[in-house]
Amino acid sequence: MRRLRQGVVAVMLLVAGGAGALLESVHARADSILHRYVGVETCEICHSSQRIGRQFFVWAASPHARAYQDLLTPKAREIASRLKIANPAKDGRCLSCHVTAYRKPLPEILSTFRMTDGVQCESCHGPGEDYAHFSVMINRSKSKLAGLVLRPDENTCKTCHNPASPTFKGFDYHTARARIAHPIPKEYKKETVEMGGEP
Numbered sequence: 001m002r003r004l005r006q007g008v009v010a011v012m013l014l015v016a017g018g019a020g021a022l023l024e025s026v027h028a029r030a031d032s033i034l035h036r037y038v039g040v041e042t043c044e045i046c047h048s049s050q051r052i053g054r055q056f057f058v059w060a061a062s063p064h065a066r067a068y069q070d071l072l073t074p075k076a077r078e079i080a081s082r083l084k085i086a087n088p089a090k091d092g093r094c095l096s097c098h099v100t101a102y103r104k105p106l107p108e109i110l111s112t113f114r115m116t117d118g119v120q121c122e123s124c125h126g127p128g129e130d131y132a133h134f135s136v137m138i139n140r141s142k143s144k145l146a147g148l149v150l151r152p153d154e155n156t157c158k159t160c161h162n163p164a165s166p167t168f169k170g171f172d173y174h175t176a177r178a179r180i181a182h183p184i185p186k187e188y189k190k191e192t193v194e195m196g197g198e199p
């Protein structure tokens with residue numbers, strides 16, 4: 001595992017030019033931490049183009065992107081006050097489902113990550129530090145080894161879509177999944193296979 005980890009880090013250093021900052025982060029990583037959260041802006045770099053399927057924009061237009069901001073609304077304050085919660089945007093009883101990486105210790109979160117971006121890609125696909133690099137991403141086995149949850153499923157959703165949500169009115173997985181669908185076009189997948197990716 002260690003050697004693999006070093007390999008992945010080497011690839012990271014090659015891919016991203018900002019070697020200085022990365023080296024620092026490599027040194028800062030405690031041995032117990034597997035992968036760290038990078039935040040949606042890192043995914044945006046590659047997942048915005050029409051060719052790859054605009055996953056970033058699909059997400060940005062979805063309720064997940066405003067999950068944190070919605071805790072600042074009068075509606076949120078009303079729900080919170082019924083539960084005797086003074087500030088929903090600062091209270092774990094609301095934040096736990098309305099942001100990514102809630103309660104993760106600071107060393108697991110990189111400085112590019114912003115809680116205010118709500119329920120981000122990494123809430124469902126896992127922390128991205130080690131897979132969010134071109135040479136890793138085009139290869140499924142490498143991505144999975146680097147922590148990518150390739151197929152988030154109903155159980156992933158139900159960590160938040162459950163009766164502990166004060167506004168819960170049931171959850172139909174298939175309808176909900178269709179509402180947030182963000183597939184990669186087949187032609188694009190073919191292209192990455194030609195570049196050395198996995199089919």
Ligand code: HEC
Binds near residue numbers: 138189193
């Ligand atoms: C350096 C560019 C780059 C970055 C940054 C990046 N990706 Fe990707 N990602 C790709 C490419 C290219 C593919 C297409 C692989 C293929 O053709 O199947 C991909 C594929 C994926 C897939 C599908 C994998 C598969 O085999 O079907 C998921 C899920 C994914 N990315 C999530 C993310 C998330 C989440 C982030 C941010 C944490 C992220 N990506 C950041 C380039 C990137």
Ligand code: HEC
Binds near residue numbers: 075095163165169
């Ligand atoms: C167990 C996870 C969970 C917790 C805890 C949680 N929420 Fe939510 N919240 C959700 C989910 C999922 C939705 C969307 C569907 C639903 O209502 O179940 C939602 C929707 C909302 C909405 C609706 C947005 C809209 O206008 O459509 C508001 C407002 C809200 N939550 C506020 C709060 C407040 C305030 C708290 C804390 C008192 C809280 N939530 C705690 C998961 C949660």
Ligand code: HEC
Binds near residue numbers: 044047057122123151
């Ligand atoms: C609420 C959970 C959730 C969030 C947030 C989310 N995804 Fe996904 N993602 C999924 C699910 C579910 C699938 C479908 C998995 C399957 O094929 O079974 C998926 C699939 C994908 C795929 C592969 C599509 C394909 O055709 O193979 C990519 C790429 C991807 N997501 C990227 C992203 C990026 C980038 C973000 C953030 C901008 C993001 N996702 C945010 C749940 C999520």
Ligand code: HEC
Binds near residue numbers: 097119152
């Ligand atoms: C980290 C917690 C979290 C996870 C995981 C999550 N969601 Fe959500 N989801 C939310 C919250 C919070 C909202 C409400 C956001 C708002 O409106 O402020 C929401 C809203 C939604 C909505 C719109 C409201 C509704 O209920 O119709 C859909 C659709 C949805 N989620 C689908 C999914 C699917 C599908 C998955 C799994 C693949 C998933 N979510 C995983 C937290 C989560």
